[in-house]
Amino acid sequence: MSLLHLSFYSSFILSCLGLAFHRTHLISALLCLESMMLSIFIALTILPIEAQTPSTTLTPVFILAFSACEAGTGLAILVASTRTHGSDHLHNLNLLQC
Amino acid sequence: MAYFVLLLGVGFVLGGLAVASNPSPYYGVVGLVLGSVVGCGLLVSLGVPFVALVLFMVYLGGMLVVFVYSVCMAADPFPETWGDWRVLGYGVVMVLMLIVGVVFVGVECWKTWVVTVDSGSIFVGRLDFSGVAMFYSLGAGMFLAAGWGLLLTLFVVLELVRGLSCGAIRAV
Numbered sequence: 653m654s655l656l657h658l659s660f661y662s663s664f665i666l667s668c669l670g671l672a673f674h675r676t677h678l679i680s681a682l683l684c685l686e687s688m689m690l691s692i693f694i695a696l697t698i699l700p701i702e703a704q705t706p707s708t709t710l711t712p713v714f715i716l717a718f719s720a721c722e723a724g725t726g727l728a729i730l731v732a733s734t735r736t737h738g739s740d741h742l743h744n745l746n747l748l749q750c
Numbered sequence: 751m752a753y754f755v756l757l758l759g760v761g762f763v764l765g766g767l768a769v770a771s772n773p774s775p776y777y778g779v780v781g782l783v784l785g786s787v788v789g790c791g792l793l794v795s796l797g798v799p800f801v802a803l804v805l806f807m808v809y810l811g812g813m814l815v816v817f818v819y820s821v822c823m824a825a826d827p828f829p830e831t832w833g834d835w836r837v838l839g840y841g842v843v844m845v846l847m848l849i850v851g852v853v854f855v856g857v858e859c860w861k862t863w864v865v866t867v868d869s870g871s872i873f874v875g876r877l878d879f880s881g882v883a884m885f886y887s888l889g890a891g892m893f894l895a896a897g898w899g900l901l902l903t904l905f906v907v908l909e910l911v912r913g914l915s916c917g918a919i920r921a922v
Contacts, residue, residue, distance in 0.1 A: 654901050657760030663766030663785065669844045670770025672824035679824045683778040683817065687769040687785060690809065694762070694789050697801050700881060702865045708767055709881025710889050712801060716808055717896040723915040727820050730908035735911075740824045 656698070664691040678733065678740040682726045689719040752864045755795045761788035771841035774829030775821040779814065786810050797867030798878035 654659065667687040674681040698711040723743075730740055737744045765785025772778030786809055795804035830837060867877050868876045 653857050654863075655756055655854055655857070655859065656759055656864055658852065658857055659756075659762050662763045662852070665848050665851060666763070666766040666770045666844055668772055669847060673770075673840065673844075675840075677775055677824060679775045679817075680772055680778055682773060683769055683772065683782060686813065686817070687766050687782055690782070690785055690789060691762075691766065692811075693790065693805065693922060696791055697798060698796070700877060701796050701798060701867055704867075704870050704877070706881035707800070707884055709801065709878050709889075710884060710892060712870070713804055713882055713885070714892055716804065718866045718899060720808065720813055720871060721899055723816070724903055724907050725910070727816060730820060730906040731911050734824055 657695075658690045660694045660698075664688055664695075667691065676741055677742075678742055678745075682723070682730065685726065686719075686723060689715075690720075693703070693719075707717055752796075752862060755792060755864045758788050758792040758795060761785075762792060765789075767841060767845065770844055771837055773831055773834060773837040774809075775825045776829055779818055779821055782814060783810065784813070795866075796864065798876075800878040800882060804882070817859065873896075894919065 671681055671684040671688070674684065677695045693712050693716060696715060697709070697713070700708040733745065734740050762785055765781050765788060768781025768784060769778050772781060786805065790802040790806050790810075793799070793805065830836070867873075
């Protein structure tokens, strides 16, 4: 693994760990998802540079469009759960009543 | 000059760490802004400024603005800071797990060179401009699929936040 690949690999792993260990807020988990998407974008942009193939430059722009869709949907879920539960604290999201 | 690119890579990792160990969503957004600014600098140094500008406008100027006002709705009025020992503990544990994983995989630390756009030869038609312009020629199907997905997401979001008694998410 070269040192430049190590940088976005590390950022992706750290964001995955942040998503796994999120503590209080739902929006912290959404921010970690966005950080994962950012590191994937950088990785997919380095592919056409290293392989010198211009047509693979389409892939990061395409994935950015769908990541905007995902961020919008996640924030809509956040708004809906804040409206019903009063806040976006994760320990309030318990339908199991135990 | 390659060391500057690697320094921007270090800044990118610090942005990811700031998002992962955020004491409060306000600081998570700061880390995300730092990571995207440094990522754009990285892409410009590698020779693809068009993709960097796309990232700036769509990600930083579109998605992060929406996240910022959602954070203003959803976050505490008295947040924790990075000085708390619990937040620092989280950050240190995550970095230790990352180091264990990286030592397992193995890093070739002598490879300090960076491949840029002009590593092969100098081109008049630039790689990023001619690549993304294929959205309008051979990639027209992808373009229409992305547009259709974005239109569909608009209706999904409208259904999710409609509320009253017939919304998609209700706990009562």
